[in-house]
Amino acid sequence: MSEALILVNLSLRLSLFNxxxxxxxxFRFTKLWELLLLIExxxxxxxxxxxxxxxxxxQIYHKMQ
Known part of the structure; x- marks a missing residue:
């Protein structure tokens, strides 16, 4: 169970970071072509x-069952 919580915590932190x-x-890229490249x-x-x-x-779902 603790491994599942660690994985969920890690995925949430990565989501916030992204x-x-x-x-x-x-805000950093103001030129249009740079912004389009960033989006891609x-x-x-x-x-x-x-x-x-x-x-x-x-994996978490299978471990909890």
Whole structure:
């Protein structure tokens, strides 16, 4: 059970980190092409990150049963 809580805590911290990184990136990059590039990078990163989160939550679900 404690391992599951640690994984949930880690995933929440990573989510907050990515959110604040997105806000910082929007204010930091003012040129349009840099902003579009940042959005494309974030979309790719979010796709990979969401796959990892789904795997973590499935592992937690199986451990709790």
């Amino acid at each position: 959110f604040y990184g997105l806000i910082y990136g929007i 990078i974030l979309k790719m990163a979010f796709r990979d990150y969401s796959k990892i989160l789904i795997e973590i939550h499935l």
